[in-house]
Amino acid sequence: MNLHVTSVELTTGTSVSIPAPASPYQGDIARYWDGEARPVNLRLGDVDGLYHHHYGIGDVDHAALGPVDDSGYEDRLIAELHRLESAQTEVLLDHLGPVERGDTLVDAGCGRGGSMVMAHQRFGCRAEGVTLSAKQADFANRRARELGIEDHVRARVCNMLDTPFDTGQATASWNNESSMYVDLHDLFAEHSRILTTGGRYVTITGCWNPRYGQPSKWVSQINAHFECNIHSRREYLRAMADNRLVPQTVIDLTAATLPYWELRATSSLVTGIEEAFINSYRDGSFQYLLIAADRV
Ligand SMILES: C[S@@+](CC[C@H](N)C(=O)[O-])C[C@H]1O[C@@H](n2cnc3c(N)ncnc32)[C@H](O)[C@@H]1O
Numbered sequence: 001m002n003l004h005v006t007s008v009e010l011t012t013g014t015s016v017s018i019p020a021p022a023s024p025y026q027g028d029i030a031r032y033w034d035g036e037a038r039p040v041n042l043r044l045g046d047v048d049g050l051y052h053h054h055y056g057i058g059d060v061d062h063a064a065l066g067p068v069d070d071s072g073y074e075d076r077l078i079a080e081l082h083r084l085e086s087a088q089t090e091v092l093l094d095h096l097g098p099v100e101r102g103d104t105l106v107d108a109g110c111g112r113g114g115s116m117v118m119a120h121q122r123f124g125c126r127a128e129g130v131t132l133s134a135k136q137a138d139f140a141n142r143r144a145r146e147l148g149i150e151d152h153v154r155a156r157v158c159n160m161l162d163t164p165f166d167t168g169q170a171t172a173s174w175n176n177e178s179s180m181y182v183d184l185h186d187l188f189a190e191h192s193r194i195l196t197t198g199g200r201y202v203t204i205t206g207c208w209n210p211r212y213g214q215p216s217k218w219v220s221q222i223n224a225h226f227e228c229n230i231h232s233r234r235e236y237l238r239a240m241a242d243n244r245l246v247p248q249t250v251i252d253l254t255a256a257t258l259p260y261w262e263l264r265a266t267s268s269l270v271t272g273i274e275e276a277f278i279n280s281y282r283d284g285s286f287q288y289l290l291i292a293a294d295r296v
């Protein structure tokens, strides 16, 4: 057996060879996302074929939700949660700067590919994603084929700290809720390498608030739930500064994401993590941030 390659069985019955994980932890994360099939993600994605693994922002449209006891309320609630998740992606894309059709964008930790599809649909550009999960990459590439955009949108099984992209190849790159799985210095060194000078890096992330002191019990609960390691706001800014990424915009989206969580907590699709997000956002120990930085 080749020590650098491992094999994963896909839902189609075929199996693919993928690089062996760079660490036992990355092997755990690959298995986690290979096995993930939560209705709160799949039923929302089924609304319009954009599959996200991130959370929502913006005010709830109560007129669109209609009366709780009305038939069809649950479907409308799912559509509303999905609308708020896609609104989150739109805000991320708003901060990528000017993007031309011939440009390449990199999605680090691309999940099932929803953000890449939206980026291509908005800019007409190429979107290249990496994920540790072969099942996610397969799902994203299948969706791209169904949409006839497989020549512009592609997911690969790859460590975001060691990507196949050329130095300076990307006009812009991002992490959408995927930076809590890696060391930030290593991550920003790789983004800095693949970005063109003057290019743009954007992250939307949950981070613990240094003003609170240390990670609260709710933050620790979120880490345990997802097997991730949430960084502090201070760590983000320090690691960016050390890697030629100069923040241009920092937006605190905490107040904008609370309505999503409060609505989700009332739905039949709850996963049990809603209380930790709501309490940590309310007690100030956790923040939902967008940071857009120039590669200088
Ligand atoms: C919460 S999901 C976010 C997915 C996507 N960004 C979205 O918004 O829908 C986290 C993603 O990060 C990926 N990930 C975690 N660590 C990674 C690593 N070292 N290299 C590549 N992807 C990684 C996981 O495979 C998963 O796709």
Ligand SMILES: CC(C)=CCC/C(C)=C/COP(=O)(O)OP(=O)(O)O
Pocket (backbone or CB within 6 Å): 038, 040, 041, 052, 053, 054, 055, 177, 178, 180, 205, 206, 222, 226, 228, 230, 271, 273
């Ligand atoms: C903001 C933070 C700390 C995010 C952690 C990363 C993460 C797991 C995001 C959502 O994924 P998901 O959409 O698969 O989760 P869920 O099933 O809860 O919707």
Ligand SMILES: [Mg+2]
Pocket (backbone or CB within 6 Å): 040, 041, 052, 053, 054, 055
């Ligand atoms: Mg989700």
